[in-house]
Amino acid sequence: MDDPVLLTGAEGRVGQAILSDLSAEYEWRLLDRDPPTRDTDHEFVVADITDEEAVREAVEGVGAIVHLAGDPRPEAPWNSVLSNNIDGTRNVLEAAVTEGVEKVVFASSNHAVGAYETDERTPDMYRPSDDYRLDGTELPRPSNLYGVSKATGEVLGRYYHDEHGLSVVCVRIGNLTKNHPPKDYERGQAMWLSHRDCAHLFDRCLQADYDYEIVYGISDNDRKYYSIENAREVLGYDPQDNSAEFANAEC
Numbered sequence: 001m002d003d004p005v006l007l008t009g010a011e012g013r014v015g016q017a018i019l020s021d022l023s024a025e026y027e028w029r030l031l032d033r034d035p036p037t038r039d040t041d042h043e044f045v046v047a048d049i050t051d052e053e054a055v056r057e058a059v060e061g062v063g064a065i066v067h068l069a070g071d072p073r074p075e076a077p078w079n080s081v082l083s084n085n086i087d088g089t090r091n092v093l094e095a096a097v098t099e100g101v102e103k104v105v106f107a108s109s110n111h112a113v114g115a116y117e118t119d120e121r122t123p124d125m126y127r128p129s130d131d132y133r134l135d136g137t138e139l140p141r142p143s144n145l146y147g148v149s150k151a152t153g154e155v156l157g158r159y160y161h162d163e164h165g166l167s168v169v170c171v172r173i174g175n176l177t178k179n180h181p182p183k184d185y186e187r188g189q190a191m192w193l194s195h196r197d198c199a200h201l202f203d204r205c206l207q208a209d210y211d212y213e214i215v216y217g218i219s220d221n222d223r224k225y226y227s228i229e230n231a232r233e234v235l236g237y238d239p240q241d242n243s244a245e246f247a248n249a250e251c
């Protein structure tokens, strides 16, 4: 990707994990509704993704978009996910088509499929001995309205691919934490995504060729109920971390 890359939600946790390893690898145009809180060498656009015209201007001249901006709270209320996650994502995809962008990487979530974690399956499915896997071909089963908004973002991506030929990859991100997996939380350990695997995965999303894909964004954890085979095959994802390596740290 030689053209500039727009990173929405750049000030957040996922954005910072990406930039910590990939700052020098791309010509980034950062976007957030909040002004930057640290020095940056990159262009920074302060804009709200619910502002259609501001988004179109921010997208001008970029070759790809990593779209992270949105309300990340599993308990977020409908009015917030409707505007920030659904309207905002549509604005980004519409601007991508209008401005001739090649590919969009969409930050989806484990919560788009959270309701597969039924009482019958849990907690066994969080354990290494269990072979239950979701692989990205299953229908969404959101666990909350936030998950509904992420599933909707995936469907919007499908539409913009089919109707307009935009390359779209939806990354169902697990649980990103810095330095170590979540402690005393089996589910979080099963879906842990380390910072370096996060940066590597989004790098692969920018480098690989694809039409429309849904992949899971987790490290190569012994505990897992999300398959990372599609991410390996389609994107060349090669994660380095595994939450099991932190077992002695009482994670």
Ligand SMILES: NC(=O)C1=CN([C@@H]2O[C@H](COP(=O)(O)OP(=O)(O)OC[C@H]3O[C@@H](n4cnc5c(N)ncnc54)[C@H](O)[C@@H]3O)[C@@H](O)[C@H]2O)C=CC1
Binding pocket: 008, 009, 010, 011, 012, 013, 014, 015, 031, 032, 033, 034, 047, 048, 049, 050, 067, 068, 069, 070, 071, 072, 073, 084, 088, 107, 108, 109, 110, 172, 173, 174, 175, 176, 177
């Ligand atoms: N952190 C995680 O483990 C996971 C994150 N995700 C998704 O990844 C994305 C990023 O999440 P985090 O970095 O954790 O969240 P965060 O809250 O740390 O960062 C989100 C950023 O987006 C910005 N933002 C929010 N609404 C905006 C709007 N309307 N216009 C412009 N900027 C806006 C915020 O100012 C913030 O800087 C979200 O879409 C979230 O749903 C999905 C699964 C797991």
Ligand SMILES: O=C1O[C@H](COP(=O)(O)O)[C@@H](O)[C@H](O)[C@H]1O
Binding pocket: 071, 072, 073, 074, 109, 110, 111, 173, 174, 175, 176, 187, 188
């Ligand atoms: O989508 C998200 O998922 C992670 C993990 O979910 P949790 O229910 O185990 O906390 C969450 O931490 C993050 O805020 C959210 O955006």
